[in-house]
Amino acid sequence: MRNLVADGEVEVRPTRVVVVGGGAAGVITAAHLLRAADPAHPVDVRVVEKDAAMGPGLAYRTRHPLHTLNNFAGRLSAVEGDPDHLLRWCAERGLPVEPTTFLQREVYGRYLAGVLDDAPTPAGSMLRRDRGEVVDVRQDEDGLTVLLADGRELPGDTVVLALGNPPPRRQAEYERWGDRYQPDPWAESPTGSGEPAREVLLVGTGLTMVDVVARMHEASPGTRFTAVSRHGLLPTAHKRGSARLHDTFHPGVGSLDTLIERVRTRVREVEDVGGDWRDVVDSVRACANDLWAGLSRADQDWFVRNVARHWEVARHRMSPEMAAYVDRLRESGTLRVAQVGEVDPAAFDRIVNCTGPAPVPTRGWSRLVDTLLDRGALRGHRLGLGLALDPLGRVVDAEGRTNPRLYAVGAARRGTEWEVAAVPDLRQQAARLATHLRATQGLTGRGTRSDQVRPA
CATH class of the missing domain: 3.50.50.60 (FAD/NAD(P)-binding domain)
Incomplete structure (x- = not known):
């Protein structure tokens, strides 16, 4: 592809983005990268997954009839800015799904696979899928190189770690x-x-x-x-009813004690007029990451030790x-x-x-995480819940340096943000990342002559 710019005609290659992980976080990220692209801002997206199927991930493979999603279908579109995307997908396949339906997880796994299959690919862009286990990500003069267990090497201008959840904590x-x-x-x-x-x-x-x-x-x-x-x-338990958010309460940024008291007051106000506490929790959940960023380190520590479990019980x-x-x-x-x-x-x-997933920086569950931790290319967040990242989701190494080419989405963000792994969180992260990479494309490959590019 060729592109005319002010200083003459140069060949432009797509920005190369390697997404490590083909579960929910990976496919949602890849789809948003393609949606943000256009002929003037092309992307070459490669999704690398060690399992045969991309999309379902562990959470969405179960076929047990009681293993449904834990939220309304009307809230679980995988596409930011298109809240009815999931409902349309179901309708097109003759599935009787309402906004308040709790969809079977196996069906949602097929939907996630479809999100990647149906992602628009603008002229000059491409989507590739690679099956394999990523064991290292190395810096080189052209960007980053993703190494697979079978010896293959995949070049990238940007790498996104969409690692998903580790197995449960060791007991x-x-x-x-x-x-x-x-x-x-x-x-x-x-x-x-x-x-x-x-x-x-x-x-x-x-x-x-x-x-x-x-x-x-x-x-x-x-x-x-x-x-x-x-x-x-x-x-x-969820209360059967409308999937629409009924309360727009925002407690405002403040200390943890102040936030807790404001939420409790709001719950009393809502229940006094016949409302439901779930609406208050859902409204707080919608702004939870803003509230988290406004807390002091001491308040964040206290929340993790003393409040988090009570929040999870009400939230999930x-x-x-x-x-x-x-x-x-x-x-x-x-x-x-x-x-x-x-x-x-x-x-x-x-x-x-049944304790739930261990933190992403836990050793022993991922060869890639172990390798990057050993080399100092990653370090755990100070709370021990996720990776150390900057506000844009870029990885911070053991020396405190930010890697401008290496990002993380999903569970790895826990600590930098609080609500990170549900589908609404993933689609927001993916949309922000896609917008950011498009805006900084000049730093990640745009305008590079084709004879300087190593073949993919």
């Missing part, structure tokens, strides 16, 4: 129970082999636990479950159908909820780790 105190302990509920069937377990201990009381109970109870209806956590709190809710199912299990005595320390692990035939 060393349960490992001494040997084969009775399942450290990752999704790595294999948590029911184990041989006779069904009579008593199962589930470590964690969040949404992962709820999913595991549904799967194990279906396979072994006679099994009894005990779920434990530090607080012994279950997720709350079960569908009404799943909540009713859990209620039935508890009423029948099939499921009991307790705090850690109230039960003896020795009394259980099986122990399953």
Whole structure:
């Protein structure tokens, strides 16, 4: 492609962006990069994923009928600025989906794959998919080189780490129970082999636990479950109703104590006139990252230690159908909820780790993360929840230097922001990144002569 500029005619090549990870974060990012491109600002997007399918990721492969999305379909468009994109996709395929439907996760996985398949590709741009495991990202004079386990090398002007969620946190105190302990509920069937377990201990009381109970109870209806956590709190339930945000409350930036008091006051005001606390939580969630950025370091530390679990319980809710199912299990005595320390692990035939994903900088789950941490190209955020990043999502290395070519989206942003991994967060991150890269394209390859470009 050729482009006329003020100082004469030069050949322009697309900006090369390598997206590491083909799950939800990766495909949403790739789609927004293509949507932001045009013939004057072309992009060459390569998505690298070690699994065969791109889009579904681990969360959206399950086919269990109770494994639905944990939010209304009307809120889960993957395209920023197009809130009805998911609803149209379903309608075009004859799926009876309303804005308030809690869609099957397997269906949503197919939708995410379709987001990438249907992404517009402007003249001069391209989309490529590579299957393989990324094990390193190195700086060179032309930009960055992405190294795969099979020896391939992929050049990029920009690399986006869309790594997804690691497996659950290690629970060393349960490992001494040997084969009775399942450290990752999704790595294999948590029911184990041989006779069904009579008593199962589930470590964690969040949404992962709820999913595991549904799967194990279906396979072994006679099994009894005990779920434990530090607080012994279950997720709350969605209320069936409109998917529209009913409250536009913004508590304003302030100290954590001030924000908590303002939210509590707003909840009382809303409930006094017949409203619902969920609307207040959803309105706060919509501005949560602004509020997080306005907190002092001390307040952020306090939130993580003392408030975060209560926020997660109110923020991450079960569908009404799943909540009713859990209620039935508890009423029948099939499921009991307790705090850690109230039960003896020795009394259980099986122990399953349902604590949710470990932080991205945890060692041992990703060869790429381990390599970059070892070399000092990455470092963990001070809160230990994600990677150290600047406000644009660019990686900060062990020496405190920002890499202008290496970005992160999704769970790796936790700490820099608070709400980072849900689909609304991913589409906002992707849209901002695409806009930023388009605006800075002159720094990432635009105007480079074709004879200076190493073939991809």
